[in-house]
Amino acid sequence: MLTSSGISGTANLEAELKLETGIFSMKVAGYTELGASLSRDATMTTFSVEAEVGVKGELQADAKQVTVTASAEAGVRGSYQVTLPNAAAAGITSPEQAAAQLNPSLPQNLPVGATVTLTGEAFMGTGMEVAFKNISGIFGAIGGMSTERASGMALAVTRLDDKTVRVTVGPTEAVSRTLEGKLGVFGIAFGASDTLRVEGQLSSRQVDFDISTPAGQAAYNRFLATGELPKNDPASGTSNAASVQIASETLTREVTFGINLGEAVLDSNVYVATTYDAGGPTEFQYTGTKGPVTFSVSGEWKDPEDPSTYTYSATLPRLASGTADGLRDLYPNTTGSGTTASVSFTYEEAQQVQQLARDWLSAIDQGLPGYQGNTPEPWVMDVANAATPEEAMALLLTPETNNVADVVANRMVRLSAFQFNNGGGQMPGSLTLAEG
Incomplete structure (x- = not known):
């Protein structure tokens, strides 16, 4: 049902709104709000959108190597998903707005922050079948998949900022895992029937388009029509072309480069490594979950190892209001408001936090005033004795068996109190709050 704040509950609205937009003749037939539960940090809303898609005749010639009727059969609908920030989702209160704002064309x-994800299975018999067959060809050369198959392939379009969209393509599971690991868009269920694995790992490709320029918009339109992902070309508004490798569940040192979580045990994990065509260090992002908390380590991999670029962060959803206020008191420069906290530490700040735990143990060992006779809590000992900053941060920023995010926030408050009581300054790190 429609309310003053947007869509409430599950709404299925028939729009039948036909838009002649760019390369597409697209009829948005309906949209359904799936709710915020599909996102780990509860700050995103996911919509399912039904649409008929036809590619305009003048662009069909771009895909001659693929045998398919690009204009598609009349009345054939596909379904795709859009995940976007809650604030933006609340503003979509009509079919017309859904057609305009949740439209990949x-x-x-x-x-900004929205991701549209389409799969080949959902668009068989539509104009976009051309694109998915060409995407399968990109990976078929490696994995032996027939270029005549559109199923099992996916493409995702993410609005990074006012000027840029990033396109990620590949096997459906690879695209899903890439979004999970790099963007925090969790729980997307694509219903893929198969998965292409390359050399034991999932693999995808990405490229950024500058849609603020006519050349960049034209390059993006051509990609949607043909599925041919361009290379880096500043004149055409394309950049950051890269290969992405994804590993999950069982991570070895070879896969995770220098990441060593030691005694920290997480429920699930995704590791994404991005190697840019233009060269430079490989970027990585490890993302794991423990109960409701999402923990990540990101940075650049260099040989020999140089962890100075590493960043450690955690998202703590649904904190009690008093707990969120306590965290805000630690960080005068907190941005945002609400009860979902995102905390972040640089490599140097992580070392400082671990040293606080070590100093706390030392104060107890030495019997300093206020600490004489105290028994150190297990989490303080774990953080202090961790072999690496990433292990220390994982142990600090993830809950124990009770899986209560407030426990993690209260640890940070207590470390800050120890620092304050011993002549220290502001707690290392930064904090962002959001509703949810």
Whole structure:
């Protein structure tokens, strides 16, 4: 049902709104709000959108190597998903707004932070079948998949900022895992029937388009029509072309480069390594979960190892209001408001936090005033004795068996109190709060 704040509950609205937009003749037939539960940090809303898609005749010639009727059969609908920030989702209160703002052929209208994900299975018999067959060809050369198959392939379009959209393509599971690991878009269920694995790992490709320029918009339109992902070309508004490798569940040192979580045990994990065509260090992001908490380590891999670029962060959802206020008191420069906290530490700040735990143990060992006779709590000992900053941060920022995020926030408050009582300054790190 429609309310003053947007869509409430599950709404299925028939729009039948036909838009001649760019390369597409697209009829948005309906949209359904799936709720915020699909996101780990509860700050995103996911919509399912039904649409008929046809590629305009003048662009069909770009895909001659693929045998398919690009204009598609009349009345054939596909379904895709859009995940976007809650604030943007609340503003979508009509079918017309859904058609305009949740439409991959109008990337300039997508809210910043939104991701549109389409799969080949859902668009068999539509104009986009051409694109998915060409995407399968990119990976078929490696994995032996037939280029005549559109199923099992996916593409995702993410609005990074006012000027840029990032396209990620590949086997459906690879695209899903890439979004989980790099963007924090968790719990997406694509219903893929198969998965292409390359050399034991999942693999995808990405490229950024500058849609603020006519050349960049034209390059994006051509990609949607043909599925041919361009290379880096500043004149065409494309950049950051890269290969992405994804590993999950069982991570070895070879896969995770220098990441060593030691005694920290997480429920699930995704590791994403991005190697840019233009060269430079490989970027990585490890993302794991423990109960409701999401923990990540990101940075650049260099040989020999140089962890100075590493960043450690955690998202603590649904904190009690008093707990969130306590965290805000630690960080005068906190941005945002609400009860979902995102905390972040640089490599140097992580070392400082671990040293606080070590100093706390030392104060107890030495019997300093206020600490004489105290018994150190297990989490303080774990953080202090961790072999690496990433292990220390994982142990500090994830809950124990009770899986209560407030426990993690209260640890930080107590470390800050120890620092204050011993002549220290502000707690290392930064904090962002959001509703949810």
